[in-house]
Amino acid sequence: MFSRKPNQASAEEEVLGTEAEEVVEQEVAPPVVTTSEQASSNGYYDNGSRSNISKPSIISEGFVFEGTITSAGVLNISGTVRGKITAKSVLVDASGQVDGELNSEQLVIKGQVKGDVICEDLNIGPLAHVDGNISYKYIHIQRGGKVAGKFIKS
Amino acid sequence: MAESNQQGCLFVGEGVVLKGNFEVPDIASISGTVEGEITAKQVLIEATGVVRGKLTGESIDIRGEVVEYVSATRSLIIRSTGKVTGSINYSEIEIEKGGHLHGDLHNLNPHS
Numbered sequence: 160m161f162s163r164k165p166n167q168a169s170a171e172e173e174v175l176g177t178e179a180e181e182v183v184e185q186e187v188a189p190p191v192v193t194t195s196e197q198a199s200s201n202g203y204y205d206n207g208s209r210s211n212i213s214k215p216s217i218i219s220e221g222f223v224f225e226g227t228i229t230s231a232g233v234l235n236i237s238g239t240v241r242g243k244i245t246a247k248s249v250l251v252d253a254s255g256q257v258d259g260e261l262n263s264e265q266l267v268i269k270g271q272v273k274g275d276v277i278c279e280d281l282n283i284g285p286l287a288h289v290d291g292n293i294s295y296k297y298i299h300i301q302r303g304g305k306v307a308g309k310f311i312k313s
Numbered sequence: 314m315a316e317s318n319q320q321g322c323l324f325v326g327e328g329v330v331l332k333g334n335f336e337v338p339d340i341a342s343i344s345g346t347v348e349g350e351i352t353a354k355q356v357l358i359e360a361t362g363v364v365r366g367k368l369t370g371e372s373i374d375i376r377g378e379v380v381e382y383v384s385a386t387r388s389l390i391i392r393s394t395g396k397v398t399g400s401i402n403y404s405e406i407e408i409e410k411g412g413h414l415h416g417d418l419h420n421l422n423p424h425s
Contacts, residue, residue, distance in 0.1 A: 297411065298414060303407075305420055307420050308417070308418060309418075310416060310418055312413055
């Protein structure tokens with residue numbers, strides 16, 4: 160969907176909060192939206208089937224996204240997202256970080272999440288840090304996962 | 314597990330209802346119902362076990378139900394049949410898929 164030179168990632172990390180970051184953000188925001196549109200128009204999802212039919216949207220390591228992400232498909236986060244995320248399936252990778260609201264049917268957290276989480280199927284990995292109110296249907300926390308907050312089984 | 318040496322252990326059989334506060338130096342294995350406080354080194358709540366009140370221990374393994382308060386200084390495991398409602402303190406936690414958790418979760422040493 161969109162490619163980025165690897166050295167750009169490290170440059171971004173160093174200039175967090177500067178103008179450079181915002182420029183990149185604007186460039187990238189539209190493709191993310193396009194991906195979600197494609198996923199919703201092309202993909203048919205039965206209840207219970209894993210949504211690996213469509214290509215995942217990826218926030219790569221070192222990439223910072225601020226704003227709202229909506230996707231009917233799969234979202235892999237290895238970078239940082241500040242804002243609201245709504246997707247069918249979300250993976251927050253070990254290097255991934257989410258600050259804000261997270262709504263997803265299937266959610267796997269291996270990295271850090273700060274904020275309120277609403278999901279059906281939640282899997283928290285051993286190195287994960289989760290801080291916030293969590294509403295879930297099915298939960299699995301692997302040994303070592305750090306979680307704090309209010310848990311509500313819906 | 315503790316059959317060979319039951320010194321310092323508490324076993325509550327299925328169907329038994331116990332009310333009061335219990336200090337257990339070693340293992341507390343609960344298959345019945347306990348209303349009150351339990352403090353033990355190791356706590357096992359079996360699938361038929363129910364604890365209403367405060368549960369404190371180093372290692373706590375829950376296959377049954379605990380309502381109100383759980384504090385585990387070392388490890389807390391909620392098995393797939395386990396159900397915990399109320400305030401929970403832990404230093405290391407594991408919840409098997411299907412485990413039920415409803416309440417506030419606190420990490421005793423969040424910076425480790």
